[in-house]
Amino acid sequence: MSLHKIHVxxxxxxxxxVAEEDLLQEWRELSARHAAVFGRLECRLQERHGLGVTEFxxxxxxxxxxxxxxxxxxxxDVVHLxxxxxxRLVARLEREGLVQRALCExxxxxxxxxxxxxxxxxxxxxxxxxxxxxxxxxxxxx
Amino acid sequence: MSLHKIHVxxxxxxxxxVAEEDLLQEWRELSARHAAVFGRLECRLQERHGLGVTEFxxxxxxxxxxxxxxxxxxxxDVVHLxxxxxxRLVARLEREGLVQRALCExxxxxxxxxxxxxxxxxxxxxxxxxxxxxxxxxxxxx
DNA sequence: GTACAGTACATGCACACGCATCTAATGCAA
DNA sequence: TTGCATTAGATGCGTGTGCATGTACTGTAC
Numbered sequence: 001m002s003l004h005k006i007h008v009x010x011x012x013x014x015x016x017x018v019a020e021e022d023l024l025q026e027w028r029e030l031s032a033r034h035a036a037v038f039g040r041l042e043c044r045l046q047e048r049h050g051l052g053v054t055e056f057x058x059x060x061x062x063x064x065x066x067x068x069x070x071x072x073x074x075x076x077d078v079v080h081l082x083x084x085x086x087x088r089l090v091a092r093l094e095r096e097g098l099v100q101r102a103l104c105e106x107x108x109x110x111x112x113x114x115x116x117x118x119x120x121x122x123x124x125x126x127x128x129x130x131x132x133x134x135x136x137x138x139x140x141x142x
Numbered sequence: 143m144s145l146h147k148i149h150v151x152x153x154x155x156x157x158x159x160v161a162e163e164d165l166l167q168e169w170r171e172l173s174a175r176h177a178a179v180f181g182r183l184e185c186r187l188q189e190r191h192g193l194g195v196t197e198f199x200x201x202x203x204x205x206x207x208x209x210x211x212x213x214x215x216x217x218x219d220v221v222h223l224x225x226x227x228x229x230r231l232v233a234r235l236e237r238e239g240l241v242q243r244a245l246c247e248x249x250x251x252x253x254x255x256x257x258x259x260x261x262x263x264x265x266x267x268x269x270x271x272x273x274x275x276x277x278x279x280x281x282x283x284x
Numbered sequence: 285g286t287a288c289a290g291t292a293c294a295t296g297c298a299c300a301c302g303c304a305t306c307t308a309a310t311g312c313a314a
Numbered sequence: 315t316t317g318c319a320t321t322a323g324a325t326g327c328g329t330g331t332g333c334a335t336g337t338a339c340t341g342t343a344c
Contacts (some may be wrong), residue, residue: 023276027179034176035222037169052330072293080177082332087294109292109339128318134165194300214287214323229324251309251322282299 037137044133049126052078054089056130059098059123062115069102069114098122149174179279186275191268194203196221196231198272201240211244211256240264 002070038053045051051059061078062070076086093099098119104111114125180195187193193201203220204212218228232255235241240261244254257265 020273020277023273023280026280027276030172030176030179031222034172037172039222054330073291079207080173080181081330082294083293084292084333085331087292092330104292107292107340109337111293131165134169135162138165138168196300216319218321223300225323226303226325227301233324234300246322249310249322251307253323 006015037134041133045126048129049122051122054081055093055098056123056126058089058093058113059115059119062099062113062126063120063123068134069112071104071110072113073110075113093119093142104136179276182279183272183275186271187268190271191264193264193268196223197235197240198265198268200231200235200255201257201261202269204241204255205262205265211254213246213252214255215257216254235261 041053043058045053045056049056057079058075061075062068064108072086072090073083074089075085077088079089081089084121093113094101098116100114102114103138104110104112183195183198187195187198191198197223200217203217204210214232215225216230217232218225220227221231223231230240232243235255236243240258242256242258244256245253246252
């Protein structure tokens with residue numbers, strides 16, 4: 001925003017109104033941008049690889065673990081989903097044979113989620129699509 | 143990103159790998175940011191005013207129409223939802239008495255969505271919460 | 285040891301979503 | 315006029331979501 005605009009608004013309205021408008025504008029852009037990228041990702045990954053965005057992101061997290069496994073709670077942070085949704089996400093991935101649940105001996109309340117070979121394969125397969133879609137949707141930015 | 147980093151990567155890897163990493167990083171930030179803001183908005187608006195984020199945004203669009211009404215299709219763009227979800231959104235708002243559906247004489251396939259007085263009241267009531275939450279969640283940015 | 289607060293994940297439930305499809309109205313062409 | 319492709323919006327259906335709660339385990343206090 002230009003200093004001129006601030007000045008004008010400071011006379012006609014209050015400066016805080018300007019800040020409010022800017023914030024609103026920022027949120028709308030963030031929101032639109034997110035919807036565009038997420039929507040396209042979901043579509044492309046689904047049609048070409050039968051994966052949802054969150055499925056892909058969970059796999060990516062697992063594949064990038066040196067040990068190839070992590071706690072279910074760690075996935076929650078990555079996918080920005082609730083704990084319950086993450087639990088079901090793991091269940092779906094397991095049903096498709098992309099991950100396995102493993103007992104966590106050090107804390108038997110928790111579980112380890114482990115990528116299978118098939119999981120790695122599907123991830124590597126989908127990765128180019130994912131990156132290309134980001135390229136496509138993020139570079140044409142406002 | 144620094145020129146130095148670009149240089150190092152251009153030697154060790156390929157320049158396109160750097161671009162890919164940046165794109166990925168940008169998407170993750172966008173995603174995290176959106177989840178944080180949207181989540182907080184949803185929570186605050188719901189607990190204080192019984193409104194969802196999309197309900198609020200639809201009302202905001204309607205209130206800011208000079209005529210106080212617009213086509214259902216116009217709302218679709220604002221809320222970043224599918225056409226069917228928008229249709230149900232309007233149904234929810236109507237059930238709560240915040241909007242009304244009106245016939246569109248010029249094109250009888252379409253409808254007008256009209257804010258009611260109660261709808262305006264609820265919107266104005268929720269607006270400060272909405273703005274305050276944006277302030278709170280957008281200004282602590284990365 | 286026992287009791288109890290806290291944590292990790294699973295699950296019942298209500299609800300919102302997208303996709304496909306339906307209905308009704310439009311508009312264009314033969 | 316009739317016919318047909320197109321468009322606006324509603325709706326059935328399957329599925330994913332969050333919330334609240336349940337179950338199992340941990341750790342701490344006594």
